[in-house]
Amino acid sequence: MKRMKRKNLKxxxxxxxxxxxxxxxxxxxxxxxxxxxxxxxxxxxxxGKDTAEVKTAETMDAPDTTGWDNSKKIYAYCWDTDFENxxxxxxxxxxxxxxxxxxxxxxxxxxxxxxxxTIDTAFNNGNKYPSIIAADNDVAKLWSEDSSxxxxxxxxxxxxxxxxNSYNFSxxxxxxxxxxxxMTWQACPGVFTYRADIAEEVFGTSDPDKIQSILKDWDSFxxxxxxxxxKGYYIVSGYDDIKYAVLDSQEHPWVSNVDGLETxxxxxxxxxxxxxxxxxxxxxxxxxxxxxxxxxxxxNMSENGNVxxxxxxxxxxxxxxxxxxxxxxxxCCVGPASYHWGGTYVMAGxxxxxxxxxxxLIYELCCDPDVAYDIAVEYGDCVNNKAANEKLIKEGAGxxxxxxxxxxxxxxxxxxxxxxxxxxxxxxxxxxxxxxIAAKGYLNGTFPTETAAVNYIKQQAQIELGLVxx
Numbered sequence: 001m002k003r004m005k006r007k008n009l010k011x012x013x014x015x016x017x018x019x020x021x022x023x024x025x026x027x028x029x030x031x032x033x034x035x036x037x038x039x040x041x042x043x044x045x046x047x048g049k050d051t052a053e054v055k056t057a058e059t060m061d062a063p064d065t066t067g068w069d070n071s072k073k074i075y076a077y078c079w080d081t082d083f084e085n086x087x088x089x090x091x092x093x094x095x096x097x098x099x100x101x102x103x104x105x106x107x108x109x110x111x112x113x114x115x116x117x118t119i120d121t122a123f124n125n126g127n128k129y130p131s132i133i134a135a136d137n138d139v140a141k142l143w144s145e146d147s148s149x150x151x152x153x154x155x156x157x158x159x160x161x162x163x164x165n166s167y168n169f170s171x172x173x174x175x176x177x178x179x180x181x182x183m184t185w186q187a188c189p190g191v192f193t194y195r196a197d198i199a200e201e202v203f204g205t206s207d208p209d210k211i212q213s214i215l216k217d218w219d220s221f222x223x224x225x226x227x228x229x230x231k232g233y234y235i236v237s238g239y240d241d242i243k244y245a246v247l248d249s250q251e252h253p254w255v256s257n258v259d260g261l262e263t264x265x266x267x268x269x270x271x272x273x274x275x276x277x278x279x280x281x282x283x284x285x286x287x288x289x290x291x292x293x294x295x296x297x298x299x300n301m302s303e304n305g306n307v308x309x310x311x312x313x314x315x316x317x318x319x320x321x322x323x324x325x326x327x328x329x330x331x332c333c334v335g336p337a338s339y340h341w342g343g344t345y346v347m348a349g350x351x352x353x354x355x356x357x358x359x360x361l362i363y364e365l366c367c368d369p370d371v372a373y374d375i376a377v378e379y380g381d382c383v384n385n386k387a388a389n390e391k392l393i394k395e396g397a398g399x400x401x402x403x404x405x406x407x408x409x410x411x412x413x414x415x416x417x418x419x420x421x422x423x424x425x426x427x428x429x430x431x432x433x434x435x436x437i438a439a440k441g442y443l444n445g446t447f448p449t450e451t452a453a454v455n456y457i458k459q460q461a462q463i464e465l466g467l468v469x470x
Contacts, residue, residue, distance in 0.1 A: 045178055052417060053386070054386045055386075057163075058159055058161040058162045059162070060157065060162060060363045062094060063360055065096055065097070072100055073100050073354070074129075074352055074354045074358055074361075075102050075103075075130060075131055076101060076102070076132035076134070076361070077119055077122065077132065077133050079106050079107070079110035079136075081105060082344070083103075083344060085379060086185060086379070089374050090368075093368075093371060097357060097361070100354065100357060106118050110138075110344075111136050119143070120149075123149050123349065129349060131349045132362060134345070135345055135347065136342070137173065137184075140182050140344075141176075143182075144174065144181040144182040149349065149350060151348050151349070152179035153179070153183065158367070160180060162363055162367045166386075167187050167417065167419070168419075169416065170183070170343075170384050173343075173421050174345060181347065182345040183345065185346070185372060185375060186381045187343075187382045188313045188341055188342045189419060190338070191332045191411055192309055193310050193317070194331060194332070195307075195330060196330060198233055199308070201231065202231050203224075207331075208332065208406060209333070215336055216336065217336050222283075228308050229285060233308050234285060234306060234307045236280070236309060236311065237286060237287055237301075237310065239291075239439070239443060240277065240292050240440075242277065242280070243436075244339045245335065245339045246269060246272055246273040246337065247273055248337070248339035249269045249337060251269065253265075254428060255431075262466070262468065264462070266457065270435060271454065278442060282443075287300060298323040301324055311341075312341070313342060314381055314408070315381075317402050317408070320402045327402055328401070329402065329404060330402045330404060332408055332411050333411060334411060334414055334415045338416075338417075346365065346366060372384070372387075377392075377398065382409065382412040382416070389413050393407070393410050427467070431457065431461055434456065434460040438453040438457050439453065441453060
């Protein structure tokens with residue numbers, strides 16, 4: 001059975017995503033319908049409630065290279081050096097395979113139509129066949145749900161039990177039609193990162209546990225915003241800082257198949273985001289000149305800035321440092337909601353010239369706790385492996401330069417346990433692009449009411465994605 005449906009619609013969504021990505025940053029794409037579960041063509045897998053328990057995972061034996069020649073060489077595709085670096089950690093563990101793997105770095109945007117074209121062309125032309133494909137979580141479903149290109153990982157020997165110590169949200173994302181079709185080595189849980197000095201001044205403490213109690217939900221978040229405002233501080237830089245934290249609370253999929261038609265049905269997370277963003281903006285709790293990744297937004301991270309905190313994730317700590325945030329001046333807590341931001345998923349091409357090596361490299365990258373530990377220590381990733389994270393926490397490894405005397409791994413893993421990607425659809429990245437425009441228009445008066453802003457989102461989804469609007 002061909003796993004992917006709506007092929008043309010998904011391609012249209014990718015084209016639109018390429019144009020909206022600069023506004024929206026990293027977002028999520030998945031096709032699941034039941035809370036705590038993932039489903040494709042009617043086969044559902046319930047992963048239950050996640051816990052920090054470390055399980056005894058199955059392992060995979062390293063393949064023997066005896067008798068191999070150049071025909072056994074495989075190709076792994078990625079868009080930048082991040083995946084290349086992480087796969088090289090595996091190859092450093094197993095140098096006997098270095099002559100049999102070529103990593104193809106395309107140098108394109110990972111969410112661009114150009115990257116999709118490069119991968120699809122490589123599938124079709126017979127040269128340098130993509131045995132391993134890395135894809136941003138915005139677009140990975142384009143391949144992981146297409147059985148003409150990729151193969152379910154259990155069919156090449158990677159069992160669910162080997163992936164047992166991954167976080168449930170990554171399995172929700174990667175499961176289609178009952179099988180895991182893509183995996184990731186990284187967890188990208190979102191947290192709230194805040195200035196320790198401002199916390200001491202306004203709240204009398206910078207302790208992450210105590211700040212978490214102050215920011216434990218959205219009502220508490222706005223109570224804290226009032227106290228910060230009295231002292232001349234913004235709680236976050238811009239209204240859209242809260243976007244990922246709010247929109248990850250979806251209660252049902254925005255896109256589902258109703259009587260054979262792809263149908264849009266927005267849930268309350270959309271209106272909640274519009275309402276909370278407007279409350280921040282109109283209430284003077286944010287810098288009105290700021291928006292995600294703008295120069296003002298970045299400048300507000302400096303030690304002279306008057307912004308208390310930012311919603312961010314593991315890779316965001318490095319971005320903060322690059323954007324001028326003072327080292328050792330920040331702490332982090334889970335914040336008012338669990339969410340994720342970004343992530344790279346890995347898939348297996350169905351016609352690999354060396355499926356044994358293909359499977360082993362994906363297994364090592366995404367399932368081996370020793371590789372995960374090394375990636376976390378060397379590159380600062382929050383890894384998608386509970387055994388590795390338990391070791392990192394015990395040893396105090398995995399620190400971030402911007403944080404003040406705090407190892408973020410415990411906070412990040414606490415957040416990861418409560419992320420729910422069970423209600424995300426393949427078209428969400430494009431829809432979030434419309435939400436960005438609607439939110440901005442709602443705040444500047446282009447859309448005079450919340451209803452008008454929501455109607456814009458629906459209209460664009462109908463016109464550009466061809467969805468039936470419910």
